[in-house]
Structures are given as C-alpha cells and as structure tokens.
Amino acid sequence: MEKAYKLLSLQKHISHSQAKSLIDSGLVSANGRKLTLARTLLDPKTSFQIQDIAPLRIIEQKGDLLVVDKPAFLESYAIQARFQGYELLHRLDRETSGVLLLARSQSQTALEIIRAFKARKVEKIYYALVSGIIPESSTINAPILTKKGKSAKSKVHKDGLEAITHITPESIVGKKTLLRVKIETGRTHQIRVHLAHIGHPILGDTLYGGANAARLMLHASDIELLGMKFHAPLPEEFRIR
Template structure:
C-alpha cells in the first residue's frame, strides 16, 4: 500500500502533516539511505525514515549596523530574517551554509547595496566538487536566471546573461573529488553552482545542477568583507570528514 511521503512520515513520528512536509522540503528526511526529495511523492506505508537534525544558527557579530550569522544548511535565509527582525542584505541557498549578513538600519543598507553593485564586496566560498581540479581556474561566463514562482534556475547565456566571474582554486584532492576555494567577483543567482557544473565539476549534493546525490549541497560561504567589516565562518564538520 502506498501513500504520500509526508503523510507516512507524520504518522510514523506522530507529528502534523505540515511539520512532516517541512522536514522533507528542508532535505532532512531519508529512506533506504537516500534523501526523500518529493514530499507529495507516493511511498510504501511500511517505509522507515531517518530524520537528520539541523545545526543551530550561530551569531558571529552584531553592532548598530549589521548582524553576521553562521547559517547552517537546511534553513532558509528568510527564516533567519524573520527570527532576527533585521533585513537580509543578501541570501544563501537553503542547503548552503556560512556567513549571512542582515542589516539594522536603512542608511547602512543603502551603502552596502552600493558596494555589492560596484563589485567591492569580497566573497569566498569552499566546496567539494566532482572530479579533479588540478590548477586555479577563472570562469568568466555570463549567467541568465529564469524565475518561476518560488523556484529559480540559472544558465549560461552569451546573448542575454549578465557578467559573472568566479575564480576556483584547488585546496585538497581525494577519491576523485576536490575541495576548492571559490572567490566570486559578482553575485548572480546560483553563480558558483552553475559555473562549476558548466566546467564539468558540479558540487557534490547539487542534483539541481547535475551534481551527485549527497546529504546536502557541499557549498559553504566562508568569508565576506565589505565597508571595513570582515566576517568568517569555519567550515562545517562534514567538510572536514567528507572523504
């Protein structure tokens, strides 16, 4: 007998259907060693689930202008904005961890947005990618983003895309996978994910852009610098113990 996955999970855990669907949508639910991707997909009612816990949001810094937090994977930027009462300055994808900035006053927000617009914000990420990256690589390919409802998908487009520059540097190689540093000059939607996929080194866990399945997208926003501020979030344990 089959039933929608979120309903089976709700019954098994004794929680509401809404909470069960939220857990699946966050990417926290596994069955048979594989992530359950579609909450409304039908599944055997005897399926046994494993639910992964999320890490807490950690505050890095706060003053009269800005709040910097270390965002864990599986929590959206918008959830953190709602909890903090401050406004997001930028966003990280739900499964991307690392430094996330929120602003506390409009004057500072306008100054910071101008820094982003002029490309004067330093942003450094780390990622585990498929294949061996042997040397530093500059990816200068324009990106076009299509948005449908709450979903966005980006692609390389020479005719309609906006300038996007990513510099990739290998840090560690193991088991035909490479940990890389990614520094982005621009900040297009899904920029690092699209660029790495295009050069045949998709990020581990990034099935949306042709990466192999894993428990999360292995992308972490390590460092950001703007307007005299500098914030850093240490890499999560899963990046250190990946291989």
C-alpha cells in the first residue's frame, strides 16, 4: 500500500505537491470513486482519473456589473482574482456551479446589490441531484448553526439562525431525484445541510453524507434582483435518464 498522492505523482509524472493539490481540489478519482484525502493508502495498481475544470463563461458584462457562469472546482475567489478591480457580491462553494455576481469595487452597483442580498430581495434558484425519491414539493424550515475554523461546517440546531428552503422534484430516475430549490435565506451550506437533514443528501457531498459522484451535484441556475434576471444552463451531468 502507498499514499495516494505519491502514486498519482508517479503515474501522472507530476510533483508530489501538484498531486496533493489535485486531490485536495476534488479533481481526482481512484477506481471510479472521488478521493478526498491525499494520504489515503491505496494499492499501487490503483487507476486514477483527473477531472478537467470546465471553462469560465461570461453571462453578462455591462457597466459595473459582471455575471459569470462559474464551473465546478473553481474557487469563487479565484474568479475574482481574474478580474482586476471587481469584487464578489456573494460566493458559491468550490464544487457548486452556476450564476455568480461581481461588480467593480465600491461602485454604486456593488452597494445596491449587497443591500438587496441583506434585505432578502434576491430570488435564487438552484438544482440539486439527491439520493432517494422525493415525490412531492415541501418547505424545510430548520435553523442552521455554523462552526467556522479552518473550514466551515453547518448543522441543523435549535440555537442556529433561521433557514428556509423550498424544494420541488423535477424528475425521478431510479433512486435519484433532481430537485428545483429556492432559498429564502443564505446560511452557510444551507441547501446541503437541509437536504441531508431530511435524509436526501446531495450526490457527491462528502461533507454531509452524500453518495459518491464526480462532483457536488449542486448548480445555481438563476438569480433575479433589482429588475434583472440571470441564468446559467444546467450542466449535462445533471440530466438523469
């Protein structure tokens, strides 16, 4: 047995640090299962697969506003770094894809959108592919408590902040359900925590008990605010048959 990053380094002819970075970024699978720890001990004959990051697509760039379709595995802050003079107005988890808003720093547009988020005057629609069958629409109203350290992790807890999530099944195939999700609040990992709480974790969500998948199957498809609407098409991997 050998550590995963050393085997990956040897097989792909890359440095140990590059191998660790790829595994830490969630881009590596071993024998079809995503690796989460670079020091996992594996058989030397293990077969590795490295997932490519899809290209970043600009949805709209007008005035001080920049709207992009964020690919999975690209950090929100890495996108901000690509566009000098712009700031993030919200963020998406690394493996979550979809609509992401930026604006020129300290611009009136940035201030207005930040105020809209704080006043809950933003409508956000997501799609999530989950384990199990969810036959009917429902609302999850359960407070969320977040513990922040090196990384954040949340849970449903009576001492948490109000969190409201509306879910609607769009399609069911086998034992998987594609959900349309609308959130009224924006707690850390809210959708992930709420779906795990009702026993239907998102596929690929290793932090909250999700089944194996190439990525966290969560996509921010639509944002509507201040009379503007932005849409990012559902990635092909969400189209269950």
